[in-house]
Amino acid sequence: MDTATHITMGVALGGLSTLDPVVQQDSIVFQSIIVGTLLGSNAPDFDTILKFKNNALYIRNHRGITHSVPAVLAWGAAISTTIHTFVPETAFWHLFFWTLLAVILHVFVDIFNAYGTQAARPFNQNWIALGWINTFDPYIFALHIIGIIAWLIFDADPGFTFLILYFVLFLYYLKRYYDKQDIITKINQQFDDVEQIVTSPTIRHNFWKLAITTDDHFYVAQAENGEIKVVDTFIRKKLPDHPAMKKALQDRNVKAFISFSPVYRWEIEELDRYTEVRFIDLRYRSKGHYPFVAVVKLDHDYNIKNSYTGWIYSEEKLQKKLHPVPN
Template sequence: MDTATHIAMGVAIGGLATLDPAVQQDPVLFQAVLAGTIAGSHAPDFDTVLKLKNNATYIRNHRGITHSLPAILMWGTVISAFIFAFVPDVNYVHLFLWTLLSVAVHVFVDVFNAYGTQAARPLTKKWIALGFINTIDPYIFSLHLAGIVAWLLGANPGETFLILYFVIALYYVKRYLDKREMVQIIHEHFENVEQVVTSPTIRQNIWRIAISTKDKYYVARAEDGHIQVLDQFERKPLPKHPAVEEALKDHNIRAFISFSPIYRWEISEFDGHIEVRFIDLRYRAREHYPFVAIVHLDKHLNKINSFTGWIYSKQKMKKKLNPLPN
């Protein structure tokens, strides 16, 4: 989810904590728990600072180890211990458990969007991306905002957020059923379907879809249950080409491949130089696929430059990649 929704969830879990008699009867513990749930609801996304290093490091690690099973326990422990150091008279067990819950909820809700997380680490490094809740979901955020306003106006926070999360749970079930119905339609209309990757948009009735079959990739759009194929590509395995072998050694290319479940590749030669490009098919904007990984090699297969990330124009590409020598 987006940062605003995660923080709103932290406030909501702090409100839920008033159902706990220990929290309800101790105003200082309540303040400590509220601080813990707000901090815990955002803590796993502290790995965003990795973007300051480079895109490859960010792509490989964002929502990775910081969203893992050990990290959930680590965040809960560190945050609650830090708060406890300032208010040592409160009940640490209750502070820790509510803080831990807020961290766990953060990781849990992130598995439902298209980006996903490595939430099952260290059991597996597989990305879990269920793809039926948008990263920015206006309904979920609006419900949290309404609950917070009701609390400020005097509503009982425990009861308010208990009802709110029951409604949100029903919403998740509804979105799951929407996706399941759509995937069933795809299997009925396409042959030899091997993988379907769904990306919900901010509009409830519109989805982006990438489909992998035995011999083709399809990029589609679903609106009100009607599926429209926008592009299709031959599915070709990576060739045993020297340029590809060199490209696969590059950290940007490796980061892209480790993250992208459906992509195609291109090899282009120009002025004695070779470009190897990998294109993620999950994202399509104005007939363009902006999420790519690119490496440029000279005629001796020495790397000139490389990049992975979002490119929406040729001008941006020139800024990201150093100009090729003449």
């Protein structure tokens, strides 16, 4: 989910913690838990700092090890221990429980969007991306805001308010699951030999982006009000036995891209001054453009001169990232 929603979830869990009798009776414990749930609900995304290093490192690691099983436990323990060090009179195990729950909730909700996480590490390195919920879901965010307002402004009981809220959200997640299953059923009826379907829900409740892989083709499609419409079709081609491709596959940006992207196409273009190898993720089509790419420029001897991976929305900006290859 987005940062704003994670913050509201931290506040909601803090309110929910008032169902705990120890929290009800001690304002210091409550205040400590509020801090713990706010930090815990955002801690796994601290790996965003990797963006300042380079995109390849960020793409390869964001929502990776920081969202793993050991990291979840480590975040909960580290945050709780730090708070307890400064506020030793708080009830540590209650603080740890609610802080850990906040971290777990963060990782749990992240698996439902198209980006996903490596939440099963170290037992499984695969990305878990269920594709039911958009990264920012206005319904989920609005429900949290309503709950917080009811608590802080209208003095509603926070424990029961957020207990009801999360029951409603449970029903909402079930609905989104069945929405996706309906789309998958229609795709399998419409296309032959479907191997993979990647669903990307959008901020519009009844509009989904789709990337469909069959034996011979990639189909980029959309579902609107239950109707499947193909917007782009690409022939599915194996990676060629070409020296430029072999070299490109050794590049760190390309490795990061491939480790993250489940469905992409490739292009090789041999120009006068250089050869360009491009990998294009088919999940994120926006206004006729595919912004998530990995591009490698090689000289005539197929030595890598420049490379880039990330989200880019114009060819001009991409070329600025790559820098011109000198004559």
